[in-house]
Amino acid sequence: MRQIAIIGLGNFGYYLGRELYSKGFDVIGLDVQQEVVQKVKNEISEAVVADSTDKDTLMALGIGQVDLAVVAIGTNMLASIITTFHLKEMGIKRVIAKALSEAHGQILSRIGANEILFPERDLAHSLARRIQNPNMLEYLPSIQDYGIFELIHPRKLSGKALRELDLTNQYGIQVIAIRSGAEKELTFIPRADYIVKENDVMILLGSNQAMDHLLKDTT
Amino acid sequence: MRQIAIIGLGNFGYYLGRELYSKGFDVIGLDVQQEVVQKVKNEISEAVVADSTDKDTLMALGIGQVDLAVVAIGTNMLASIITTFHLKEMGIKRVIAKALSEAHGQILSRIGANEILFPERDLAHSLARRIQNPNMLEYLPSIQDYGIFELIHPRKLSGKALRELDLTNQYGIQVIAIRSGAEKELTFIPRADYIVKENDVMILLGSNQAMDHLLKDTT
Ligand SMILES: Nc1ncnc2c1ncn2[C@@H]1O[C@H](COP(=O)(O)OP(=O)(O)OP(=O)(O)O)[C@@H](O)[C@H]1O
Ligand SMILES: Nc1ncnc2c1ncn2[C@@H]1O[C@H](COP(=O)(O)OP(=O)(O)OP(=O)(O)O)[C@@H](O)[C@H]1O
Structure with missing residues (x-):
C-alpha cells in the first residue's frame, strides 16, 4: 500500500500528511483553501487546491487510484459526507473519515467509510479518566518501535x-x-x-x- | 478535587464536561455562543454564556475557586492564550489547555498552562503508525476500569x-x-x-x- 490521499488539510490532515510522507508513502493532499495548500506543499508528494465534493475533480486528479483515502474535513459535515460517498463510489478500498458527532459517524459508516475517527471525543474520554485517576497515564509511552x-x-x-x-x-x-x-x-x-x-x-x-x-x- | 471549569464547549469541551459530570465532578462550562451553552445545559452542573477573555466575568462567576480549568477553545488562539493567562493569574492550581500548533503550545506553557493537549497531532501520529503497521492497535482496548x-x-x-x-x-x-x-x-x-x-x-x-x-x- 503506497498511495494515500488526504482530503482536508486542517491540523489533523496536515500532521497526518507530513508524517506519512516521512514514512515513505506517496501522499496527495487536497483542500479548498489556497493558503492551506501552500503551507503543506513542500512536505508531501503533492498538494492541490480542489473541492473534494466534485467527483469530476477527484477523477481528474487520479484520486480513484489511491490505496487509502482519509477524509479530514472538520466543520463542514456535508462536504465530509459527500466526499466520503464519492471516494467509495470510485472504488477506493479503504476510506477513513473523521466525524464530528455520533450521528455524523453513523452516517459516514452507512455510506461506506471503513473506519471512523472521533479525535475530540476520544481525547475527552482519555482526559476525563486521567483527571479521575491522577496516577494514570492514558497512553503507552509512545516509543517509535x-x-x-x-x-x-x-x-x-x-x-x-x-x-x-x-x-x-x-x-x-x-x-x-x-x-x-x-x-x-x-x-x-x-x-x-x-x-x-x-x-x-x-x-x-x-x-x-x-x-x-x-x-x-x-x- | 471536585470543581472543574471548562472554557469552550466545542466537541472536545462538550464531551469532556459531560463525562466529568457523570463521574461525579461539579462542572461549570463557559462559552460565548448561546446555542452551544443551551446544548449542554442539562448535562453538566452549570453552563454560562460568557467571554472568558474578560477577567471580571471569570471572577464574578467564581471561576477562581475551581480546582482545575480546561481551556478547550479551538480556533481562536488569542482567546485561548488570554483565557489561560487570566486563569493562572487567578491562582487556579491546574490549568490544562488545548493547542492548535507547536508554537501555540509553547506560548501556553510559557504563560503557565500545566499541561498542553494536541488532539489532532496525537491522533495523526497514532493513525500514521497504524497505517504503516496494519496489525497494530494504537490504543489499549479502552476498558472502563x-x-x-x-x-x-x-x-x-x-x-x-x-x-x-x-x-x-x-x-x-x-x-x-x-x-x-x-x-x-x-x-x-x-x-x-x-x-x-x-x-x-x-x-x-x-x-x-x-x-x-x-x-x-x-x-
Ligand atoms: N469540500 C472540501 N474540499 C476540500 N477541502 C475542504 C472541503 N471542505 C473543507 N475543507 C477543508 O478541510 C480542512 C479541515 O476542516 P476544518 O478546519 O473545518 O476542520 P477542523 O476539524 O477544524 O480541522 P482540524 O481539527 O484538523 O484542524 C480545512 O482546511 C478546509 O478548508
Ligand atoms: N473568548 C471565548 N470565551 C468563551 N468561549 C469561547 C471563546 N472563544 C471561543 N470560544 C468557544 O470555544 C469553543 C471551541 O472553539 P472552536 O469551535 O473554535 O474549536 P474547535 O477546535 O473546533 O473545537 P472542538 O474541536 O472541540 O469542536 C466554541 O464553541 C467557541 O464558541
Whole structure:
C-alpha cells in the first residue's frame, strides 16, 4: 500500500500528511483553501487546491487510484459526507473519515467509510479518566518501535498455557489481553495458566521486530 | 478535587464536561455562543454564556475557586492564550489547555498552562503508525476500569526480581515498562529476571482495584 490521499488539510490532515510522507508513502493532499495548500506543499508528494465534493475533480486528479483515502474535513459535515460517498463510489478500498458527532459517524459508516475517527471525543474520554485517576497515564509511552498488536487465529500457540509459551522471555512480547469465545469477550492480563484457544484474538504488546519474529514462528 | 471549569464547549469541551459530570465532578462550562451553552445545559452542573477573555466575568462567576480549568477553545488562539493567562493569574492550581500548533503550545506553557493537549497531532501520529503497521492497535482496548499507571519509588518491591514479585498472578498487574537510572531510560517489557531498583518508575497495566491493592501492600 503506497498511495494515500488526504482530503482536508486542517491540523489533523496536515500532521497526518507530513508524517506519512516521512514514512515513505506517496501522499496527495487536497483542500479548498489556497493558503492551506501552500503551507503543506513542500512536505508531501503533492498538494492541490480542489473541492473534494466534485467527483469530476477527484477523477481528474487520479484520486480513484489511491490505496487509502482519509477524509479530514472538520466543520463542514456535508462536504465530509459527500466526499466520503464519492471516494467509495470510485472504488477506493479503504476510506477513513473523521466525524464530528455520533450521528455524523453513523452516517459516514452507512455510506461506506471503513473506519471512523472521533479525535475530540476520544481525547475527552482519555482526559476525563486521567483527571479521575491522577496516577494514570492514558497512553503507552509512545516509543517509535513499540505498539499493541492483534494476533488472530494463533493456531500454533493454541492448546498451550501462557506460562509454557513464555512469550515475554522468548520474544519480548506481553499478552495484555485476550478476546475469546463467541461473544469475543475481553480478558485483561490473562494469568500464566490461561490456555490459548485457536479462535482467540490475542492482544500483544511488543516491538515491530518482536512481532515479526513471532509471526514467522507461528504462521 | 471536585470543581472543574471548562472554557469552550466545542466537541472536545462538550464531551469532556459531560463525562466529568457523570463521574461525579461539579462542572461549570463557559462559552460565548448561546446555542452551544443551551446544548449542554442539562448535562453538566452549570453552563454560562460568557467571554472568558474578560477577567471580571471569570471572577464574578467564581471561576477562581475551581480546582482545575480546561481551556478547550479551538480556533481562536488569542482567546485561548488570554483565557489561560487570566486563569493562572487567578491562582487556579491546574490549568490544562488545548493547542492548535507547536508554537501555540509553547506560548501556553510559557504563560503557565500545566499541561498542553494536541488532539489532532496525537491522533495523526497514532493513525500514521497504524497505517504503516496494519496489525497494530494504537490504543489499549479502552476498558472502563483498566489503565496504565506510574508507580514511583517502589521501595518495598526493590531488590527483588520481577519473577519473584509475580505481580501478574498476585495482583493482576503487568509491568509493561520501567524507567530507570539518572537518564530515566525506558525499558519496555522487562524480563522476568529484572531486579527492581528503588528509584525506578514502574509503568504498570492493571485495573484501578488492582492498583489500589498493590499500593496498599507496598507503601
Ligand atoms: N469540500 C472540501 N474540499 C476540500 N477541502 C475542504 C472541503 N471542505 C473543507 N475543507 C477543508 O478541510 C480542512 C479541515 O476542516 P476544518 O478546519 O473545518 O476542520 P477542523 O476539524 O477544524 O480541522 P482540524 O481539527 O484538523 O484542524 C480545512 O482546511 C478546509 O478548508
Ligand atoms: N473568548 C471565548 N470565551 C468563551 N468561549 C469561547 C471563546 N472563544 C471561543 N470560544 C468557544 O470555544 C469553543 C471551541 O472553539 P472552536 O469551535 O473554535 O474549536 P474547535 O477546535 O473546533 O473545537 P472542538 O474541536 O472541540 O469542536 C466554541 O464553541 C467557541 O464558541
